[in-house]
Amino acid sequence: MNKSVMFGALVAAGFGAGAAQAATLDDVKARGELSCGVSTGLAGFSAPDANGVWQGFDVAVCRAVAAAVLGDPMAVTFVPTTGQTRFSALSSGEIDMLARNTTWTFSRDVDLKFTFTGVNYYDGQGFMVSRDLGVSSARELDGATVCIQTGTTTELNLADYFRANNMSYEPVPIETNAEAQQQYLAGACDVYTTDASGLAATRATFADPENHILLPEIISKEPLGPLVRHGDDEWSDVVMWTLFALIAAEEYGITSQNIDELARGTDNPEINRLLGLEGELGAMFRLDNDWAKRAIAAGGNYGEIFSATIGEATPIGLARGLNAQWTQGGLLYAPPFR
Structure with missing residues (x-):
């Protein structure tokens, strides 16, 4: 050419x-x-x-x-x-x-x-539990059932965190935040994990937000x-x-x-x-x-x-x-x- x-x-x-x-x-x-x-x-x-x-x-x-x-x-x-x-x-x-x-x-x-x-x-990924569960740290969640949104970094971070701390968990897959809230409040999972901001937003809609706590651990960077x-x-x-x-x-x-x-x-x-x-x-x-x-x-x-x-x-x-x-x-x- x-x-x-x-x-x-x-x-x-x-x-x-x-x-x-x-x-x-x-x-x-x-x-x-x-x-x-x-x-x-x-x-x-x-x-x-x-x-x-x-x-x-x-x-x-x-x-x-x-x-x-x-x-x-x-x-x-x-x-x-x-x-x-x-x-x-x-x-x-x-x-x-x-x-x-x-x-x-x-x-x-x-x-x-x-x-x-x-x-x-x-942001960063956190964990929300009911006060009735009686835990104050994510390190106490060995064997817990965990509500987790599929197709997210949250799903991957959860697996990494539990593996690194030699703990096991049973995932409860959910598609939307509304579904996660419903399953969590119904007792289908012990823990809901997502971005800490999302947990705070979800808890704010509860009839009894004071009975649910965000554990202190933040396990990831979520920009x-x-x-x-x-x-x-x-x-x-x-x-x-x-x-x-x-x-x-x-x-x-x-x-x-x-x-x-x-x-x-x-x-x-x-x-x-x-x-x-x-x-x-x-x-x-x-x-x-x-x-x-x-x-x-x-x-x-x-x-x-x-x-x-x-x-x-x-x-x-x-x-x-x-x-x-x-x-x-x-x-x-x-x-x-x-």
Whole structure:
């Protein structure tokens, strides 16, 4: 092949790749709606309220992306997924993104061909038992029956932990959190294990939460966050930087209450760039310059979302812990908007 033909082929391939990478953003804009995969129902994280409107910590990420891209945080179709069905829903294109307390792992990223767009909750696997069981440590669970969601990292971590501690257990496989709750309360299993945040969310729905305890052991690292399909870099950038906008907004003191005032101009160039007053960040992924302002205004900054959905003042009652800003001893850290 001569050089001119080769160059033409490369250019054509490049345009083809660019078109493929832009597909999801274009699809969402054309559809006028974001399709977001969530859990089948986990209090505080993603669950429909009494009016059937989805609410929660993960739901807020979906709504922020919809606000950034479409200008409407309510322009979202929520698709309930289980631990078994969530990845096929994403890979098949049934959903545009997954925001379902999903752990970022090597194999999910590399082998399953997904792109994790950041961490919105740093978690770890724990254990919940009834006080009547009379145990105070996971080391006392030898021979226990354990409710465990199939198709999860939780299932693998449980096997590793019990093997490492020379203990045995009898798994009680379940598909959804609702099924796990039902089986656990019915006495079909002695223990329910999942992410500690999920245990706290589940316990908060019990009629007698004080009679159920979370054991002190945290046996894994579970960085939870939204994910998209491989090969669509523009779309992954949109989801990633929307999450970072929520995190950065908290760091810089941008709230749902003061955002309109700050959007008139500040002495902080980073805030001005984030809110679209300086530079052309939005144009870099084919959005307007108010995309981040809309995302933040949709449900508030990261801290506001945390407090309203799963924080210490809610029935879930989670402290910030590792999910505090890096300036407050936590792990939350947004790259610069410049």
